[in-house]
Amino acid sequence: MIRFENVTACYTKDTGIFNLSFTILKSDMVFLMGPTGAGKSTVLRAIIGDIPINSGKIFIDDQEIPRSNSRKISYFRRKVGTIFQDFKLIKNKTVYENIALPLRITGTPGKIIREKVYEVLKQVDLTGKEKSMPLQLSGGEQQRVSIARALVSEPLVILADEPTGNLDPIVSDDIIDILEKAAQNGTTVLMSTHNYPLIRPRQKRFIELNKGYLIQ
Amino acid sequence: MIRFENVTACYTKDTGIFNLSFTILKSDMVFLMGPTGAGKSTVLRAIIGDIPINSGKIFIDDQEIPRSNSRKISYFRRKVGTIFQDFKLIKNKTVYENIALPLRITGTPGKIIREKVYEVLKQVDLTGKEKSMPLQLSGGEQQRVSIARALVSEPLVILADEPTGNLDPIVSDDIIDILEKAAQNGTTVLMSTHNYPLIRPRQKRFIELNKGYLIQ
């Protein structure tokens, strides 16, 4: 569950997000729509504490997200799987190690890591690329590594920031299927996108933003 | 004009592009289609000499693209405007300086640079963002900076690698309009994309790739 209560987080007086309030229930998959620069990424970055909130409150599963204490934020972030718009892959680690990272951070045994990584590699159709470095991949492949990394730790919440921008329609559909299945298994999924044709057939709820404000 | 003659450029035995031959005429706009990992970026990178060619020849305006001599390659690249799939913006330069870079490289006077930069800023609808740093922009805004940089020097050839992946349908259409207008003015435009719905209405020729091979 994700709840925003009058959240304002702005970079300057008129860029950022302003006075947002909404609730996304557990096991729900919600799309965050809006034109470029609307504030979609800002919403997601506010949830994982990547940018500070000026006012208002954000709750995950009825717990307010931690702010100051860096240790608490770390443990909170482990519950969230994020697909970043710019992928944020570690350049000098292999695909395998990039995907394994969230599990390394929680100290998962190597054998279990192996199993899980190979499972998500299959899901995103990258089997055979595990030894490549990120710069040896095509744009779409890099994006799928980022998706796999968000899935591998089976998080409570998945934040997907434009996860299909570099993927062709068929693969995009597969990815959204995977996210939908995760939601069915109890994960809360919030996915930002401006690809309306892609999500229209899904019949999901969507939240629409424009210039930082919610459109009712 | 861009001409490929039996070009092979491969990373490993079965990834890369193989035995490609095609011609794109001056003032033409051609789409490079294909699923993720098909080799679209590889084609574009081969044209600007970012990766070596194993065999075959690539011609721009009937001149073979230079290989070894680094000075010749530099002068050749100035005739090409590239929109990179991963933007390749310089992080510690402002939007203005990023866009001005191709003109700085050719030693254009500052006054002319100013005029041209503000003109393309208006074209890609980023007026007012010229003093921002790339990391202070949304994904779509960064992509438009990259587009503006490719347009600013009015190149003979524009190579656009998935230039609308981070843009909403309306802005994407505007961008393709800009590229089409450039083609009408004599520029050769080669744009890679997997967004078929976006380009269908345009009625342009397209080249289709799959696993590195041309699909006739």
Place this chain on the structure above:
Amino acid sequence: MFRKFIFLLSESVKALSRAKIPALISSITIAITLFIFSIAYYSLTNMIGYSHDFKRKYRIDVFFSPEVEMKQGMELFNTILLIDGIEQGDFVDREDAAVEFQRLFNYDVVEIIGENPLPFGGKYEIDKSYRKAREMGKIVNEIRLIPGVDLALFSTGLIMRIDKIIGNIVGIGFIIGIGIFIISVILVSNTIRLIIHAKQDDIHTLRLLGATDLFIKFPFVMEGILQGVIGAGLSILAITLLKSILYYILGEFQFVILEPVMLVSGNIVAGCLLGIYASYRSISKYLL
């Protein structure tokens, strides 16, 4: 926890072998530091060796009155030996004195003066802890008061000068030592800070994935240690090389021998400590 440790350890090794240039640069910096340290250490050791040479000059010459004969002279000699600060002594009879005179001043008294004018006497070596101009002055005065002693003397000027030089060397050496230490830490931690600077995007990503401070810092500290070991290796190599070169150029002079065990173990321990301290310092300044 242990699993995480193993992972982080292997990560550090990988980081070193992958990010070759930064790691190598850091190692070279450490190597240079250790090299300077070792050179300084062995220079000091050699200098002390030198000054021991000088210290042989810390000797008091005693001349007995001309009327003192052999037997009484021996008694006097033994009395003086018992004074605090006298380490050992040699009895000097008339002929010895003449020979000594010739050795010191390069000419023969007997030849100049026609007869041997020198009385019996003694040469005394001074205990190490008394080898200062002031202490020696006291001893000399004590000896002078003994009946039958005509003269007791030491070369004040020379000893004062040596005292001054050694004082200066120790003082300057101390300042240089502090200087080298500060410089080393600055240089190594700067290098590591540059490496962290280059990795700051990756560090931000790790933070967003929920990594704790420890997880992020550990590889840097481990890298510091590994670079310390590599740096130590390089410096040991360089010193061994330099030693051979010095032997070749200045072969005629005597050098204090470099004990290999000391050199190797000292360098490795110092390298590791330097690596740990510098990386930890740069991390805490830069990461938090």
Place this chain on the structure above:
Amino acid sequence: MFRKFIFLLSESVKALSRAKIPALISSITIAITLFIFSIAYYSLTNMIGYSHDFKRKYRIDVFFSPEVEMKQGMELFNTILLIDGIEQGDFVDREDAAVEFQRLFNYDVVEIIGENPLPFGGKYEIDKSYRKAREMGKIVNEIRLIPGVDLALFSTGLIMRIDKIIGNIVGIGFIIGIGIFIISVILVSNTIRLIIHAKQDDIHTLRLLGATDLFIKFPFVMEGILQGVIGAGLSILAITLLKSILYYILGEFQFVILEPVMLVSGNIVAGCLLGIYASYRSISKYLL
């Protein structure tokens, strides 16, 4: 071309003010190098000052035969003055000799021996270029052959020792100088190489946009120069500070005065050269 130059120049200044940490680190490295150099330079100057002190000992003492009287002695004295390598001299009569003897050996010959056994003689200072044990030996032999000269001597042992020490100091100083130079260049170019390493993505982007080598290299060289100037400033500050500290601690000793103009101009020129050379070196190794 000129326009491009202006742009690149302003770029370099911006780069320095934006990428604060790497630039500062490079400046600090240069500062440390210049600091060490300056310290070494002024230490050497001071050491040479010291050794001049020692050189006063380069003196030949001549004793005439006992039967030589005043007038003949003066003639002999003047003859010797004309020998090559003799810079100046003082005539020593019997009383002078006794006084000198007491000054040197701390006791009175007349008191020991009962009469003044010392003949007339002379003290001669040796020309700088002859101040070596071998040269002096030649002069002494020449003097010895003059009729009426009984003895000519100099304190061989001491002079040989000083010769050795000065030889050592110059030799070691030379090696240290080369060492510092190599170390500096390695350190500075390593730092710049690290900076280039961190910027390699940007450099690749510039290449893909058609930038020539010069366009890419120029800012790094300019940055090197600017860092050199900043480093020089820092080192001048540090040396001025150190000087006051040394004055405070070792106030009793005399130091060669640091000429401010020399210090400032020398440091700035050396800083720039170091910056240029190191950046150029790292660029050509790393960029091509």
